[in-house]
Amino acid sequence: MPAVVNPATEQTIAQLPDAGVEETDAAVARAKAAFPAWRAVSPTDRARLIRRVATLVEANVEELARIESQNVGKPIGGARAEVGMVAQVFHFYAGAVDKHHGQTIPVAGGVDLTFREPLGVVGLIVPWNFPLNIASWKVGPALACGNTVVLKPAELTPLSALRLAELVLEAGIPEGVVNVVVGPGRVVGQRLVEHADVAKIGFTGSTEVGRSVMQAAAGTIKRVTLELGGKSANVVFADADLEQAAASAPYAVFDNAGQDCCARSRILVERSVYDRFAELLVDATRNVKVGDPQDEATEMGPLISSQHRETVSSFVDGNTLFTGATPSGPGFWFPCTLVEATNDDRVAREEVFGPVAALIPFADEEDAVRIANDTPYGLSGSIWTENGARAMRVARALETGVLSINSNASVRPSTPFGGFKQSGFGRELGMQALDGYSEVKNVYMAT
Ligand code: NDP
Numbered sequence: 089m090p091a092v093v094n095p096a097t098e099q100t101i102a103q104l105p106d107a108g109v110e111e112t113d114a115a116v117a118r119a120k121a122a123f124p125a126w127r128a129v130s131p132t133d134r135a136r137l138i139r140r141v142a143t144l145v146e147a148n149v150e151e152l153a154r155i156e157s158q159n160v161g162k163p164i165g166g167a168r169a170e171v172g173m174v175a176q177v178f179h180f181y182a183g184a185v186d187k188h189h190g191q192t193i194p195v196a197g198g199v200d201l202t203f204r205e206p207l208g209v210v211g212l213i214v215p216w217n218f219p220l221n222i223a224s225w226k227v228g229p230a231l232a233c234g235n236t237v238v239l240k241p242a243e244l245t246p247l248s249a250l251r252l253a254e255l256v257l258e259a260g261i262p263e264g265v266v267n268v269v270v271g272p273g274r275v276v277g278q279r280l281v282e283h284a285d286v287a288k289i290g291f292t293g294s295t296e297v298g299r300s301v302m303q304a305a306a307g308t309i310k311r312v313t314l315e316l317g318g319k320s321a322n323v324v325f326a327d328a329d330l331e332q333a334a335a336s337a338p339y340a341v342f343d344n345a346g347q348d349c350c351a352r353s354r355i356l357v358e359r360s361v362y363d364r365f366a367e368l369l370v371d372a373t374r375n376v377k378v379g380d381p382q383d384e385a386t387e388m389g390p391l392i393s394s395q396h397r398e399t400v401s402s403f404v405d406g407n408t409l410f411t412g413a414t415p416s417g418p419g420f421w422f423p424c425t426l427v428e429a430t431n432d433d434r435v436a437r438e439e440v441f442g443p444v445a446a447l448i449p450f451a452d453e454e455d456a457v458r459i460a461n462d463t464p465y466g467l468s469g470s471i472w473t474e475n476g477a478r479a480m481r482v483a484r485a486l487e488t489g490v491l492s493i494n495s496n497a498s499v500r501p502s503t504p505f506g507g508f509k510q511s512g513f514g515r516e517l518g519m520q521a522l523d524g525y526s527e528v529k530n531v532y533m534a535t
Contacts, residue, residue, distance in 0.1 A: 090243060095161035095390045096381050098418040102247060107271035112238070112279040115267040119209040119236040120285050122264030127206050127234035135185040138231055140259035142178035145171065148255065155247045156220055157381050161389035161420070162344065164382055173501065174224040177517070180501040181228035188233070188522040190529075198534040204526040206234035207287035207311065211280035213273070213301070214249070215293045216242035216392055217347040217441075222315075223249050225505075226290040227266060229521040238267045238286070240277055244392060246270040273297065284308055290524070291315070292349075295439075295465075295510050313514030313524045315349070315506060317439040318467030320488065321460035322352035322496065325453070326361045328472035329494070334368030337445070338376050340470065340496035342388050342424050346400075346443035349511075350468040350490070350498040354436050356456055359449045366428075366447060370410045373424050379415050390420040391442055397422055400442030403435045409447060431459045439465070453478060457485045466508030470496050489515075 092102040107115075129137070145152065152174070153167040162170070190202035212226040219241055230237050241249035246268075253268045269276050273293075281289050281304040288311035291301050295316040305312045322340055324333045340352040357365045381389040391397045397420045404425055412424035422442055429436045429446035436446045450456040460469065468490040471482050479493045489507045490498055499505050504520040506512060514524045 092159060092244070092247060093393075094158045095392050096158075096419045098420070101158055104246060104270050106243075107269045108275055109279050111271070112269050112276050113283070115238045115269045116209055116211075116280070116283050116285050118264040119238050119267055122262060123206075123208055123236045125262065126236055126265050129234075131186040134232070134234070135182045137259055137261050138178055138185065138228070139182035141256055141261070142175045142182060144255040144259055145175040145178060145252075148251075149175070152220060152248060152251060155251060157389075159245045159247045160216065160219065160392065161381050163386040163389055165384055165386075166343065167381075170218065170221045173499075174220050176501045177221075177224040177228045181232040184229070184519060184522060185232045188519060188526070195532065198532055201531045201533075203529040203531065204233065204522070205529050207525060207527055208235060209286050210235045210237055210288045210290060210525065211283070211286045212237055212239045213277045213280065213289060213291045213293065214239070214241055216245040217344060217349075219245040220248035220252060222292050223252060225516040225521070226292075227252075229516075230290070230525045231261070231265070233522055233525040235287075235525055236265045236267075238269060238280060240269050240271070240273070240280060243270065243272055277301075278304065281305055281310065282307060287311065288313070288525070290514075290516075295512075298512060311524070313506075313516070314512035315514075315516060316467075316510060316512040317441075317465060318349045318351065318507065318511050319354060319437070319439055319463045319465040320350060320352045320468040320470075321354045321356050321463075321486075322470045323356045323450075323456050323460055323472065323482065324358065324361070324365060325456070325471075325473040325475070325478065326358040327474050329474065330361060330365055330368060332494070333472040334365055335372050336496050337369055338373045338424065339387070341445040342373070342376050342443045345388050345391050345422065347392060347441050349439075351441075352468070352470055352496060353440060353445050354431070354460075354463075355445055355447050356450050356459055357447065358456070359451055362447075362449045366409060369426065369447070373410055373412060373426060376412065376424050378412060378421070378424065388424065388443065391422050392420065394420050396420070396442070400440055400444065403438070403440045403442070403444050431462055437463070453482065457482060461485075461487045464510040467511035468492075468498050
């Protein structure tokens with residue numbers, strides 16, 4: 089029975105039974121049994137039920153935010169905003185139910201129609217960094233398309249998914265449509281990936297585990313969507329509003345203590361303004377408020393575990409430009425850290441998943457694009473410049489799924505999110521996510 093720990097206090101906050109293969113099979117069987125009735129629910133009623141989930145999430149923001157804050161160590165203000173987004177995601181997919189549809193295609197001798205069919209039972213595997221948020225990105229479109237769900241949260245952070253499952257029932261969605269199984273990834277996750285009755289896996293996690301999910305899914309030709317790691321670039325040109333770029337850059341790395349696949353953890357700065365920008369960045373980083381996640385003023389909490397803190401520490405071995413302060417006492421704290429690096433250094437090549445940013449100079453636009461693309465990843469990124477044509481040129485040249493210009497924002501319920509290269513494939517959020525939770529059926533009728 090593994091303990092669920094608050095990373096800010098190191099105290100056990102819950103103790104849950106560990107599910108195994110038998111419980112996973114039982115959840116899949118329940119989801120399979122619930123599928124025919126759920127797919128038959130009229131679009132209007134399905135939309136109404138999903139919207140009720142959204143309003144129940146809104147009604148329980150405070151409780152859900154507290155759960156998420158205590159289980160992940162997130163600052164309470166940020167946790168509240170994340171739960172707000174969860175509600176928006178369910179609102180969006182409630183509205184999308186009857187707007188994702190087939191076509192009529194002109195053909196000779198008859199009528200040709202396409203239908204969007206649900207897949208059946210889908211297995212949703214989510215990580216510990218944004219447990220409820222990422223669950224909603226998958227559960228929302230899966231339900232909207234008429235699928236039933238087995239959701240596997242990360243073992244470290246199962247609490248918000250369990251509460252969501254209760255709200256789903258309270259909303260009136262029938263039993264068996266959404267099932268949550270808590271247990272180790274290599275047992276529960278692996279079983280879902282291999283299970284013949286699971287039609288698709290929506291996975292968010294590390295590139296390493298994503299690779300093994302893709303391999304195991306081959307056995308049943310299972311559909312997979314993979315949202316994996318990142319090593320995104322924040323590209324600052326000399327003609328940018330440097331004050332604004334520097335004020336925003338720390339939050340693009342240190343939000344969620346850097347445990348963010350979209351973290352702009354490589355800050356690329358045009359050499360002519362490098363020294364000035366570095367000064368501004370150090371000042372802005374000094375202002376990041378690190379401390380008790382329950383304090384409304386806190387901007388950064390601890391890392392998820394002591395084991396993860398050891399991994400993050402291994403990236404800081406010299407060329408440190410700035411190290412912030414951390415609270416004393418219990419908690420898996422790690423300071424905001426800025427290092428000067430080249431793009432060949434380990435800190436610039438591998439995903440740190442902690443509050444460590446690498447500052448890298450570049451010579452000109454061509455050099456910036458070359459360095460930004462010189463990574464196996466391609467998830468997000470930012471471009472800071474006052475030159476609109478350059479912003480568009482660079483945006484088109486960067487090999488990444490999500491980009492912001494003069495901003496570090498990454499996700500919105502209505503816009504597609506996902507990676508290029510080894511950051512994965514398939515899109516979450518927006519109408520695009522619905523394509524990943526449905527199959528196109530083509531029907532021709534001779535007339
Ligand atoms: P992991 O890949 O270790 O785990 C992700 C999920 O997969 C967890 O639920 C885990 O379960 C489960 N899992 C582990 N092993 C297996 C397996 N063999 N088969 C099936 N499922 C398995 O990632 P982390 O939890 O450490 O999350 C951090 C990673 O997630 C980072 O690399 C980050 O970049 C990425 N991420 C990507 C995002 C994106 O959208 N692209 C967004 C957020 C994070 P358990 O932990 O219970 O063992």
